[in-house]
Amino acid sequence: xxxxxxxxxxxxxxxxxxxxxxxxxxxxxxxxxxxxxxxxxxxxxxxxxxxxxxxxxxxxxxxxxxxxxxxxxxxxxxxxxxxxxxxxxxxxxxxxxxxxxxxxxxxxxxxxxxxxxxxxxxxxxxxxxxxxxxxxxxxxxxxxxxxxxxxxxxxxxxxxxxxxxxxxxxxxxxxxxxxxxxxxxxxxxxxxxxxxxxxxxxxxxxxxxxxxxxxxxxxxxxx
Amino acid sequence: xxxxxxxxxxxxxxxxxxxxxxxxxxxxxxxxxxxxxxxxxxxxxxxxxx
Numbered sequence: 065x066x067x068x069x070x071x072x073x074x075x076x077x078x079x080x081x082x083x084x085x086x087x088x089x090x091x092x093x094x095x096x097x098x099x100x101x102x103x104x105x106x107x108x109x110x111x112x113x114x115x116x117x118x119x120x121x122x123x124x125x126x127x128x129x130x131x132x133x134x135x136x137x138x139x140x141x142x143x144x145x146x147x148x149x150x151x152x153x154x155x156x157x158x159x160x161x162x163x164x165x166x167x168x169x170x171x172x173x174x175x176x177x178x179x180x181x182x183x184x185x186x187x188x189x190x191x192x193x194x195x196x197x198x199x200x201x202x203x204x205x206x207x208x209x210x211x212x213x214x215x216x217x218x219x220x221x222x223x224x225x226x227x228x229x230x231x232x233x234x235x236x237x238x239x240x241x242x243x244x245x246x247x248x249x250x251x252x253x254x255x256x257x258x259x260x261x262x263x264x265x266x267x268x269x270x271x272x273x274x275x276x277x278x279x280x281x282x283x284x285x286x287x
Numbered sequence: 288x289x290x291x292x293x294x295x296x297x298x299x300x301x302x303x304x305x306x307x308x309x310x311x312x313x314x315x316x317x318x319x320x321x322x323x324x325x326x327x328x329x330x331x332x333x334x335x336x337x
Binding site: 085086096101147159161266274277 | 306320
């Protein structure tokens with residue numbers, strides 16, 4: 065039921081976000097139409113960070129309680145982390161090709177986002193090589209914590225190093241933007257947060273069946 | 288910096304397609320995995336019941 069509500073909210077939210085991004089928001093003066101990439105790029109990037117915190121939280125809770133439901137929570141978020149990091153990087157590359165005349169600027173922000181994606185992939189690959197359920201859960205927490213460490217460095221990269229990546233327009237250190245542009249950003253951000261929650265509930269449902277099948281396989285083998 | 292409206296629009300369409308396509312791909316993979324697992328679970332339950 066909860067998954068269905070989130071699914072309906074996600075579909076409606078995407079329609080509204082598309083309206084705000086393509087019609088409601090005014091065309092930005094410097095970048096022109098290309099700036100509209102930003103309405104989808106920014107939420108993907110923020111959610112790729114949130115995925116890292118969720119993986120870290122799940123890992124920490126697993127180590128504290130040894131309850132496998134937290135491990136499931138962590139690795140489902142890691143899979144979403146791969147998806148959102150990939151979409152962040154690809155949308156950023158499309159923007160960069162036209163704005164900077166290069167697919168990959170290789171600055172600190174983009175490189176650290178790539179590292180974040182590779183940490184998620186490493187986390188999932190490590191799990192693939194460890195057949196024992198508890199050992200898999202325990203050892204993969206290391207990659208979960210590394211992903212958490214990447215996020216503040218990634219966020220601070222544009223302040224600490226000389227990067228081409230634009231400075232933020234939202235928040236206390238933001239450069240400011242037209243109120244309609246800001247509203248379109250918030251609508252998109254809320255929409256993709258709902259989408260994230262929907263995908264997570266769907267993935268967790270599949271993960272529960274995976275564990276059930278694993279237990280049944282072990283029971284059938286020993287019988 | 289400003290590639291003009293045509294190229295800009297192509298870039299926006301490409302970026303939005305990547306995001307929404309990624310979303311659909313993920314959903315599709317989940318649905319297919321779920322179907323396979325449910326089949327396997329039913330088979331295992333049958334084996335365990337024997």
